[in-house]
Amino acid sequence: MRKFKSKKQKKRGTRTIGYGRVGQHRKTGQRVGRGKTTQLKKAMKSYYLKQKKLGFPDPEWRLGKKGFKRPQDINRIYQVNTLNVKDLDIKIDSFTEYNKATKSGTTYTINLDDLNIQKILGRGEINKKVNLSVKKASKRAIEKIEAAGGKVTLLSEAE
Numbered sequence: 001m002r003k004f005k006s007k008k009q010k011k012r013g014t015r016t017i018g019y020g021r022v023g024q025h026r027k028t029g030q031r032v033g034r035g036k037t038t039q040l041k042k043a044m045k046s047y048y049l050k051q052k053k054l055g056f057p058d059p060e061w062r063l064g065k066k067g068f069k070r071p072q073d074i075n076r077i078y079q080v081n082t083l084n085v086k087d088l089d090i091k092i093d094s095f096t097e098y099n100k101a102t103k104s105g106t107t108y109t110i111n112l113d114d115l116n117i118q119k120i121l122g123r124g125e126i127n128k129k130v131n132l133s134v135k136k137a138s139k140r141a142i143e144k145i146e147a148a149g150g151k152v153t154l155l156s157e158a159e
Contacts (some may be wrong), residue, residue: 120132126144
């Protein structure tokens with residue numbers, strides 16, 4: 001059993017807990033951060049100027065950030081959801097189970113726009129007759145679907 005409080009316990013409740021000035025004993029708050037750009041401007045200015053004179057890492061070396069990141073909503077405009085022919089061949093039965101596609105005889109009819117798929121690509125093989133409605137399709141995908149006895153209707157042309 002201790003006779004005295006531990007030093008740590010004794011200092012609790014004081015403003016600085018024994019570390020002198022208020023700003024001391026922090027991680028990177030007072031020492032200007034990490035990396036080759038943040039701390040160079042302030043704490044290591046002479047080192048930065050020396051490196052710049054030597055041309056490190058290239059003559060156009062500048063401090064701070066360059067450029068900007070495009071907002072995510074703009075990036076999503078250009079994103080295209082695609083599906084390969086081989087994946088369509090595998091998934092077409094599950095689409096009919098969930099009433100996303102209809103089957104009449106041996107022919108499947110499906111509108112990929114309802115499934116949020118904008119483009120069909122030509123990777124793989126297809127063995128089923130499929131009548132597709134889609135916004136975009138590659139030439140190889142159209143060839144393979146028509147070779148299997150199906151048909152592709154492009155929705156962008158219809159509008």
